[in-house]
Amino acid sequence: MRLPEQLNERIDRSRPVRFFFAGRVVEGFEGDTIGSALFASGQRVFSRSFKYHRRRGLLCCSGGCPNCMMRVDGVPNVRVCTEPVREGAHVHAQNVLGSLEHDLLAAVDHFGGPFTPVGFYYRTMIRPRSLWPLYERFLRNVAGLGRLDKHAGRTRRFDTEHRRTEVLVIGGGRSGREAARSAAAAGRQVVLVDERGAPADGAFEVLAPARAIGIYEGGLVPVDAGNVLYRFRAERIVVATGALEQPLLFPGNDLVGVHLPGAVRRLVDEWSIKPGERAVIVSADERGLAVADKLERAGTSVVERIDLRSAPPRQLAARGSRGRLRSVVVDGREIECDLLVMSGGRQPAYSLLAQAGARVEYDAERGIFVPSDLPSNVEAVGSAAGEQEPAAVPAATFEGAEGAGRCFVCVCEDVTEKDVKRAIAEGFDSIELGKRYTTVTMGPCQGRLCHVPSIRLFARENETDEKAIGTTTARPPWAPVSLGLLAGRGHEPTKRTSIHHRHEEAGATMMWTGFWRRAHSYEHAANEALNVHRGVGVIDVSTLGKLLVQGPDAARFLELLYPNRFGDMKVGRIRYGVLGTDAGRIMDDGTIARLGEDQYYVTTTSTGADTVIEWFEWWNAVWGLDVETVNLTGALAAVNVAGPRSRELLGRLAQIDTSNEGISYLDAKETYVAGVPCLILRIGFVGELGYELHFASPYGEYLWDALLEYGADLGIRPFGLEPQRILRLEKMHILVGQDTDSESNVLEAGMPWIAKLDKEDFVGKWALEHVQERGFREQLVGFEMTDGVVPAEGGQIVLGGRPAGRVTSSRLSPQLGRAIGMAWVRPELAHEGAEIDIKVNGGFARACVRLKPFFDPEGERLRS
Amino acid sequence: MSFLLNCPNCGPRDVNEFACAGEVTSRPKALPDLRGLTDYVYFRRNVAGVQREWWYHRFGCEIWFLAERDTRTNEVLKTELPQASAGTSSAG
DSSP, X not given: OBOSOXXXXXXXXXXXXXXXXXXXXXXXXXXXXXXXXXXXXXXXOOEEOTTTOOEEOOSSOSSOSSTTEEEEXXXXXXXXXXXXXXXXXXXXXXXXXXXXXXXXXXXXXXXXXXXXXXTHHHHGGGOSGGGHHHHHHHHHHHSSSSOOOTTHHHHOOOEEEEEEEEEEEEOOSHHHHHHHHHHHHTTOOEEEEOSSOOOOBTTXXXXXXXXXXXXXXXXXXXXXXXXXXXXXXXXXXXXXXXXXXXXXXXXXTTSBTEEOHHHHHHHHHTTOBOOOSEEEEEESBHHHXXXXXHHHHXXXXXXXXXXXXXXXXXXXXXXXXXXXXXXXXXXXXXXXOSEEEEEOOEEEOOHHHHHTTOEEEEETTTTEEEEESOOTTEEEOGGGGTOOOOBOOOOSSOBOOTTOOOOEEETTTTEEHXXXXXXXXXXXXXXXXXXXXXXXXXXXXXTTTTHHHHHHHHHHHTTSOHHHHOOOOOOSOSSOOOHHHHHOSOOOOOBOOTTHHHHHHTXXXXXXXXXXXXXEESSOHHHHHHHHHHSOEEEEOTTXXXXXXXXXXXXXXXXHHSSSOOTTOOTTBEEEEEEEOTTOOEEEEEEEEEEETTEEEXXXXXXXXXXXXXXXXXXXXXXXXXXXXXXXXXXXXXXXXXXXXXXXXXXXXXXXXXXXXXXXXXXXXXXXXXXXXXXXXXXXXXXXXXXXXXXXXXXXXXXXXXXXXXXXXXXXXXXXXXXXXXXXXXXXXXXXXXXXXXXXXXXXXXXXXXXXXXXXXXXXXXXXXXXXXXXXXXXXXXXXXXXXXXXXXXXXXXXXXXXXXXXXXXXXXXXXXXXXXXXXXXXXXXXXXXXXXXXXXXXXXXXXXXXXOSSSTTOHHHHO | OOOEEEETTTEEEEGGGOEEEEEOOOOOSSOOOHHHHHHHHHOOOOOSXXXXXXXXXXXXXXXXXXXXXXXXXXXXXXXXXXXXXXXOOOOO
């Protein structure tokens, strides 16, 4: 099938390449595409069409039309006409049930016609309603093109790269290269993007094969380079996308053997293939007619040339059998042929320009749409700007002939002339509506082949001209792009503490809290909780947000941010603080330790750290106080050593007096623990005597190990997040976000002592004053189940058959042997001993309201 | 949104690096009545035109700054660091 060696052919005949197609081995040469190698091996049918499953061949052979899309090595919808051959590649036809030659779904083409007009799934298949699930299953099976490889996400990796350049040239044709060269000569930094694989050039950078998929706001040009998506920002964008060969609309125009001139030119010139035996050429421009010379040289006899400029026929139709072209009928004359080259002239590829904001207007004289009014940073050169040879304006459609098939406006979506006419008759007479209804221009070719012909058809049917019809809005993507490329690399950020590996070694069950990985529990949550009550436990709390607030205005700054007072705190003391917004809402909580006159150490919740830091920085920007905040969250590790025997353990390791007098409840002291410089905060989130150690995170594992080693005889055991949640619930310590929501404020959450409403100002003061004035609507309380059943978190509280609150936390306390929890209830229920009913498993369970902590209500153990 | 924003610290950067905290509002000087409080906390002018707004360079230098942006075109006319004396503030 190959011609003898040609002068400028692209193939290297000394380097054969073999790949698999439909169970056979196909041999091509280096320089071939999969499509050209298949064509050379005799393959003419490359796909089955979207809806009617008609045979389709290499219509454009330049990566524009949908006719050659196949699955290559698991990747669906690869245009094989531009995909270079690869040794050992596995190539499969898609959208067929059976084979390309015997596709069972082709029945739609024979019988489906009257039943499957445009939008048939909205109409024909809608009744009876009860059958819709059946229809839907069928439709979903046959709809779409290609099948996704479910494991592809693991086998391919996509990256995104941000790039800048002075000049970005899109298109590597003659005009594009000229523009790139002259810009480079003027000393500009130039990148040229070409989808065909333009050769490198010394003067500027060439990215090829790569496709610009759009021009977005701010001049952003994403470029698809296979596995990398370049996000280009250029000072100047030069669009040199050339012009697109337009098909003609006549019955049988989709038969295998009907080609655009470019397809024939490439087959002969680049791959030395004889495209057929007997050819007919119908062309609106010189370029199309010039293909005749190439065909003659390839040994194809050109039996008829029809020049639409001088003698346009009225009738033009193609007849075929088994989907292949057999003859062309021109004004009553039947000409046998197996190759029909059609050209409706060339249309500037203006889409990218239109996306950038250019106006597109119809030039009636030349019969093309031309871009104008370009934005100042965008330039069009060559054919894309409308510089091209004159051509005839072809008829919207040609008269048909007996035995000729359908006349296709859009080969991607199988939309026929009849479909468009019908849509217009139904009232979809504007091109934008018609486009959406018929889906013409919405297929894989993105309107390259069907946009202008459909406008011509709309103009004729509406008895107006193309100018009045106008174009549809051009939107990205201009070229097909894989979703994987848009998604980029799978980013699942994970934060691990510096002690993380110790938890894994200890066999902890890990869980997500925000981006953090934390130990849920090590073996048995209840036992870990009990061990804290009876001996000593240690938990990794490095995930806490840690901020240093420093400067002459530090106290004032914190007093403005928090409802609490901090100016009166002694150096070395700690206070619990709740952060609120001006809406009065609780946004975070934590402890504030005064380390010096002008220095405070603030901790936040684990998941709220980033928000709080931004919040601090923002108010600091607003107020402009003389204060700096430093985020130490990652720099410092923290562990909480808790339990009645924690003092004994710390006494062995710390360089300070650990007696109750040496460091009492809510004291902060800087010292050495096991030789590591530490800030010790004596606080009690878990309700037992406890010390939170904050220290440089690189010492994490070392200090963890030291605590476990020196506490071994005291029965020390690590405990996870779940036992901590049990322990804090026994103390009714709230978890922001668990027990509070976007409506919660400190007053109704039962912490009125936090809000110092006599302060002149603080964020949220006015809202809290308003809450006090209007009275409480609900209150956060504790509850204890009478029968031991643990209600679900979020469970409803009912009073007299009406909702009266909701459960926010609930656990079985191993220490107390009771089911306990916290809940928001109506104020009249917020008193000690009030009886409430909680919905549990469809029935109700009785509970009693508790206002004081379930465990150690007076805090004696904390202070001991 | 794919425009560039000029960080006063880092220069022009992709908008994806930033967080927008909405229009600049004015925090009442003294205790507002309920309507005044509600307006301040919940209501925004939402102009179709040039708007002064807060931006945070979240994936960059982590600085807060002010920008004047045309909400219709996303054209950023100006960015600047807040003045210490500004006295204007925003709601959360």
